[in-house]
Amino acid sequence: MSLYLKYRPKTVDELDLAGVRESFNKLINSNVVSHAYLFTGPRGAGKTSSARILARIVNCEKNKDKLGEPCNECSACKSILSGGSLDFIEIDAASNRGIDDIRELKEKIRLAPSELKYKVYIIDEVHMLTTEAFNALLKTLEEPPAHAIFILCTTETHKVPETIQSRCVSIGFTKATPEEMKRSFARVVTGEGKKVSEEALDYLSRSVDGSFRDGVKILDKVLSQSDDVQLAQIEEAIMGVAGYNVSALVEALTKRDSNTALGELHAATARGMDLVYLTITLMKELRNRILAGESKELVKLVFNLDEVARKIANSPVPELLLEMVIIDWGSIGQSEHSEDQNSSKIGKSDAKQKxxxxxxxxxxxxxxxxxxxxxxxxxxxxxxxxxxxxxxxxxxxxxxxxxxxxxxxxxxxxxxxx
Structure with missing residues (x-):
């Protein structure tokens, strides 16, 4: 079993997003069960894991009188954890998106649960449903059976019709902060009885763009190779190369020094660095500099890199795309520098006359x-x-x-x- 599945949060307290923990605690304290929930947020933020926890909260045999943390020991909790319950159904809307799939769901949902208190349907990537399927789902949400609960998960809220959203209790998931990521990764490392340096954990927490799933997959890879993981191993797992520092390339681009930037790019590719990851990393570093007020001119470079990141996968010579962006960026800088020098000379001449x-x-x-x-x-x-x-x-x-x-x-x- 992968570490991501092994260390999936099983209780509300184990949820790493503080905002989601707070929402779940409010839900528990209200002691009210809604017929439909909408979990929205970026990929890898824990929406499906949280949906599984909610399914156990409402069905846990210890929560008959009042909602609380799932015990994960009763037969109801165990059947949901194992995925063996007939009353707990997960649907991937990306592959079951048509009206026929939703009609079949409507037929089955009318039947009473066979073993659990509530029938729980988790529909992942619900925004992928067709318009006809959404209309069919809406009719079910308007007149839901008392024994049925829907948990809809999506990364693209704007694609879910307002009529669906208005009938759901919404819980928003955000990208995890580095501190929340580190909390999650530390739990995995401790559970495996291994060691990862603080420097390596910090770097991993900053590098996976708020995705718990991506971070734990990287940990899974490095922990299988070493009992004491250091920064270089995390760098190699992420970038495909150990010990490469992207800051030199960023600095060269900031100065519009195309020769140095090309040299850094070639050094990275010679060592086998993934160009998509390199481009995304460059965009993030430049973004930080723009937000710090360093140079608004860098915005154009970020847009150019974003276009390259989208095209690299289908390019026969992906390195060429980055080279062209770097050369173009440097030539623009030289042109502007020449214009500034000419303006300066004219200005000095005028000043001397004055x-x-x-x-x-x-x-x-x-x-x-x-x-x-x-x-x-x-x-x-x-x-x-x-x-x-x-x-x-x-x-x-x-x-x-x-x-x-x-x-x-x-x-x-x-x-x-x-």
């Missing part, structure tokens, strides 16, 4: 010659200014006001235009 203590107007207009031979507005303004100054007795032959080349100081120019 900071020159004497402004020399070399154009015909500045010297007083306009196109039609009349005095330019600039010349007229300057003459008025100088005349006013001389009349005030402030102009001297040696001063800039009497310069024959027509130049004026910055302060004088400001005064002319003010």
């Amino acid at each position: 900071l020159d203590p004497v402004i020399k107007m070399e154009s015909g207009e500045a010297k007083g010659a306009s196109v039609d031979g009349s005095k330019s507005p600039w010349m007229q303004m300057k003459e008025q200014f100088l005349t006013g100054k001389r009349q005030a007795g402030t102009a001297k032959s040696s001063s800039s006001l009497a310069r024959e080349d027509g130049s004026v100081t910055i302060d004088e120019a400001i005064e002319i235009f003010s």
